Amino acid sequence: METAAVNWHDYDAITSDVGDCFYVFDRSTLRRDIDDIAGSLTGILPNARLHYAYKANFAPDVCRTFADAGWGAEVDSPMLLWLAQRIGVPASQITYNGIARDPASVREALLAGVLVCLDAHRDIDVALQTAREAPGSVLHVAIRINSATDIDPAPRLGRTLDQVRDAVTALAGQPGIDLQGLSVHRPDRSPEGVRGRMRDLITVASDVFPDGPRLLDVGGALAARGVPNGPAHAASAAVIRDALETVPWGSNVTLLTETGAAAVADCMEFVARVVDIKQQSGRTVINVAGSLFHTSPNTRRVDFPVRVVASAQHGHVDGMRLVGGCTAVDGDWLSVDMPDDTEVCEGDFLVFGGVGAYSLSMGTHFTDPLPAVVERAGRGWNVVRRRPTFAETLAGFDLGPV
Incomplete structure (x- = not known):
């Protein structure tokens, strides 16, 4: 991605409009x-x-x-x-x-x-x-x-x-x-x-x-x-x-x-907020607001490059680190070998690179079917695709009377 440097505050500002996970188009x-x-x-x-x-x-x-x-x-x-x-x-x-x-x-x-x-x-x-x-x-x-x-x-x-x-x-x-x-x-x-x-x-x-x-x-x-x-x-x-x-x-x-x-592939990144960090069986499990079904619904890749956009300097997390997704589906891991040389904390954002191919065209599930797509515009953002409402997502079904 060739966008100008984006910090935690930039990502945090757009989440009020698009939610805690979204794609960035470059x-x-x-x-x-x-x-x-x-x-x-x-x-x-x-x-x-x-x-x-x-x-x-x-x-x-x-x-x-x-x-x-x-x-x-x-x-x-x-x-x-x-x-x-x-x-x-x-x-x-x-x-x-x-x-x-x-x-x-x-x-x-x-x-x-x-x-x-x-x-x-x-x-x-x-x-x-x-x-x-x-x-x-x-x-x-x-x-x-x-x-x-x-x-x-x-x-x-x-x-x-x-x-x-x-x-x-x-x-x-x-x-x-x-x-x-x-x-x-x-x-x-x-x-x-x-x-x-x-x-x-x-x-x-x-x-x-x-x-x-x-x-x-x-x-x-x-x-x-x-x-x-x-x-x-x-x-x-x-x-x-x-x-x-x-x-x-x-x-x-x-x-x-x-x-x-x-x-x-390289024209889109996926951004997801860290919502929980746990130590389990000698491993650090970082759960985020996004899913494998947003980054690689087709081939289930878990080796995309990942970087941390942190809210502040904070404690180092040692050991093997896995990034878990937001669904209850077994195997919803976005990364199974995230480098352990970067600080990470709840509230930070993880940015997954190279996800532009087949993520939008095949990625849909029950938790957050269609994350927004945004594009950097100066110091702000343009919304390329907004998140659909629940009613829009289910529009083809007969929901019955209210």
């Missing part, structure tokens, strides 16, 4: 990471079109920052499609992925000019029916391929080579269908993982597109863990470039990338 850090990634990818892959994967963090301010930088949107639900359109991302810069999308939203996207990546048989049927019902329209589609990894040897998403062949047979030459190429996504972030997805893309593309595809969507997860964004994406870009040099059509294909977690 737009300048996000812009820096966007620029680093863009420079690393397009410097090696000039034919790349950069898209941001909205599922990683769908805060409108985050998505709008990418749009302002010229990035497209990769969405995989009707809600995220609506959000990209609402923000003003041009349809030509939106890619719509997914396996169980509502047919009406697939039809809407096709007619709007969005690139729709087809996977399920139903998606193909919707595309063909839409083309028949809307003569004169041009429907942009790609086919998602299946790509196995050591992490996921039997992936549920994407189509096998035979299934891709069937889809191409059904789609190719149909009036109104613009079949542009193939799409893939794999979770393995290493250069070898990127090499594997490119091998699969090129194998399938060479089989079903004799003259080569016009587009290859190489997916996201292009940054190896523990490597800064710039070098990590440059290494993946070099692997992609080298793979394309092995086929005669490689220099002509347009590439589409779907960067998500790597771009947004």
Whole structure:
């Protein structure tokens, strides 16, 4: 985070409006990471079109920052499609992925000019029916391929080579269908993982597109863990470039990338007040007003960097320190090895860094479902997202008479 120094009084002042736990959004850090990634990818892959994967963090301010930088949107639900359109991302810069999308939203996207990546048989049927019902329209589609990894040897998403062949047979030459190429996504972030997805893309593309595809969507997860964004994406870009040099059509294909977690992880911190400190079984247990379900609801990470923002100088707490969350759920630990070289006291704030990916988009539970998001503004704060009321949180239920 690159925000100006914030002290205990700054955090304490905002809690009266947003509560004792909240996210802090740093737009300048996000812009820096966007620029680093863009420079690393397009410097090696000039034919790349950069898209941001909205599922990683769908805060409108985050998505709008990418749009302002010229990035497209990769969405995989009707809600995220609506959000990209609402923000003003041009349809030509939106890619719509997914396996169980509502047919009406697939039809809407096709007619709007969005690139729709087809996977399920139903998606193909919707595309063909839409083309028949809307003569004169041009429907942009790609086919998602299946790509196995050591992490996921039997992936549920994407189509096998035979299934891709069937889809191409059904789609190719149909009036109104613009079949542009193939799409893939794999979770393995290493250069070898990127090499594997490119091998699969090129194998399938060479089989079903004799003259080569016009587009290859190489997916996201292009940054190896523990490597800064710039070098990590440059290494993946070099692997992609080298793979394309092995086929005669490689220099002509347009590439589409779907960067998500790597771009947004560092743009948010999570702040939670210390409410209780106990000595238990030779360990110091620090309980805070936030939860693991706010920092890492998806992967349950407990190794985020943590710092203390103290109200004053006070006594040192020795020994192993664990940070416990605010729920009664077993295993709600935000940190299991917090450094013991920092003073901490009840009423202080703990600040967890690098929580911008998948915390907002997957974090909800019964204690504090949606903490506020704030952004530093001079010596004050702007509220990016306020906390919903209890009634708003439960708005979809029939609560019965009062």
